[in-house]
Amino acid sequence: MTTEIRQRDVVIVGAGMAGLVAGVRATELGADVCVLEKGTRPGGSMYLSAGLIWSYETIDDARENVPRGDPELQRTIVEGLDPAFDWLESLGVTVREPPVELPTGETVVAPTPGANCGKIEPEAFTDRLRTRIEDGGGEVLVETPMRSLRTDGNTVVGVDATTADGEDLEIEADAVVLATGGFQGNERLLQEYVTPAIENLWLRANPWSTGDGLTAARDVGAKTTGGMETFYGHNLAAPPANVTPDRYLELTQYYGPFAVAIDERGERFTDESESDLEHTLAQDTAHEADGRAYYVFDSDLYDDEVFSMGHIGTIVERSADRGAEVVRADSLEAFEEKLYAAGVDGTNAVETLDEYNEAVRTGCGDRLDPPRTDYQRPVDTPPFYAVAVQPGITFTMGGLHVDEGGRVLDERRSPSTLFVDEGHDESVECEPIAGLYAAGVDIGNVNNRHYMGGLANALVMGRRAVESAVDDRVE
Structure with missing residues (x-):
């Protein structure tokens, strides 16, 4: 078996909404980017959704409704959603304001009172963003799962993956953005964190989100959040x-x-x-x-x-x-x-x-x-x-601890103090793992038991994580 070696500025693992958004933004910032997708198509679970992107209008509403979540991450998403909608429109993506019609024929005004909501067509969105990545010089590789992160000391320097042809692929990169969509497709992790009765759970999502980002990041010392037992569904x-x-x-x-x-x-x-x-x-x-x-x-x-x-x-x-x-x-x-x-x-x-x-x-x-x-x-x-x-x-709410820039935090090192949800009273101090970022629901503790939207996290934090990666690379 041969091993192919490539060099890229940024590798994004996962081509759901968060990964596609990160990929487009990376090309806009001049980065040479490769997006790896484990499944047979891009789009992730967003592709199966109604395409409603929403969060609360104000941080006060978010805190009232999701009190266990990280307030700084919640603020980042609430304040970043309107600029992200404008950015999508600049790419030629139609973002419709409510009321909108769902595939079932029902008309939705907003998923909950006080919501800032927009509607995209998932298939058209996926095609548009994949095309923008490829037109910008990037690539999207389907059926190419990540096996592990590559490290040099405490720094992440790329990924090991397997191509659609079964060949080993090593990608050396300055930054890796994890956007693998949570761990709801992994029976072992569900039994560990959510419930032993996994036979009584429907998977209301794509089958490829099996915790690859979570597992790989934990292997290099990443800290996980509280609320690992919670999920949206x-x-x-x-x-x-x-x-x-x-x-x-x-x-x-x-x-x-x-x-x-x-x-x-x-x-x-x-x-x-x-x-x-x-x-x-x-x-x-x-x-x-x-x-x-x-x-x-x-x-x-x-x-x-x-x-x-x-x-x-x-x-x-x-x-x-x-x-x-x-x-x-x-x-x-x-x-x-x-x-x-x-x-x-x-x-x-x-x-x-x-x-x-x-x-x-x-x-x-x-x-x-x-x-x-x-x-x-x-x-x-x-x-x-x-x-x-x-x-x-649909997705797990617990995941990787990140700062508001999407930098994955290292439980082994200090000194930045993090918010700890209501169920955890220990003091937590850690600093980022160099070269490692996360977006979408690989990030934990935006939602925690209660819910303030999933696609909004993917949209806002997909952009934010890759912007941090490029900024850190320049510095």
Whole structure:
């Protein structure tokens, strides 16, 4: 087997949104860049998404909604989003303002109140940015996974990779930007950090984001963040529903914060309404309900809409058509019996509903255990419904500790002090690993349990990381 050796100014590992953005920006700054993509195509999980790029309008809103995240990284993203939208427009990428139509046909105004939101077409975006990289003298190599980082002492000096033909590839570079998209595709890492019940997780993302950036960086001394057990995702229709990548959006249930979520014991296990966007409910379904739950609701909710994500009845029937388990009954007595047939303790479930209804009718949902802090509406108008759901993980929230320039930090050296999330009280001091940067969700602790957008991180930090790399190289 032969080994090919190349020299580049910058190597970017991963060709999702963060990697493509970094690649284009590198060519604009005059760097000789190579983008390595493990998968068969560029675009990453962004390619499968609705293309909504959003974050909060202000840092105060971001801190209120995502208090465990790193405030400096959050500020960088919030303040950098509008300039990044302008930059995309300068490249010829159309960024549409809401309202926008999703592939499912629903119209979205914004994913949450107070959001700064734009919409791109993922396929057109991918093609445009790949072309800009190649026209700028760079290259995008698909089916070319990184095996490891190359180092000289404490400095990263390139990568070892494998080409699509199975040959060894050594790339010597002044800087490496990791943009491999998290570790949600790696069963071992999911079991280590997220949940042992990985068989009850849908992968709501591309299959190639298996923690290559995280693993390689840890091997050279990189520090990881708190919140490694947290992830962004939604609850989708559970097996036997036929969930395929082209059906991720239409089989996402979305309405969980308005329903009553029970486990197979017929008991509530979390505050369903903690987050409007359902991501905390998806995490708690994985952590507290062993990955399988039921959304229980009545005809009033069935006939309602969930924000701007569409008619709930349409979501339910669409899921049923794809094989989802949907229990329907015209009375609580029949509902109890049908829940037993579905493997749920129907008696406990009806008792749970009775307790819930009594509390929310008097505005005392916050006194329940677990509490119900918002959307306190009774479930009392037949027919009654229960939809089996299972978490779908889109990306992991924990990852590499970086500074606001995307420099990956070395846990072995000091002196810059970092923000530590609420779950970690130790003092953390470290300085960057020379030559190593990260962008997108390889960066940890932007989101931590709560969520302020994923593609915004990729867009803003993809630009920021490669700008830091080029600036540091000049210095």
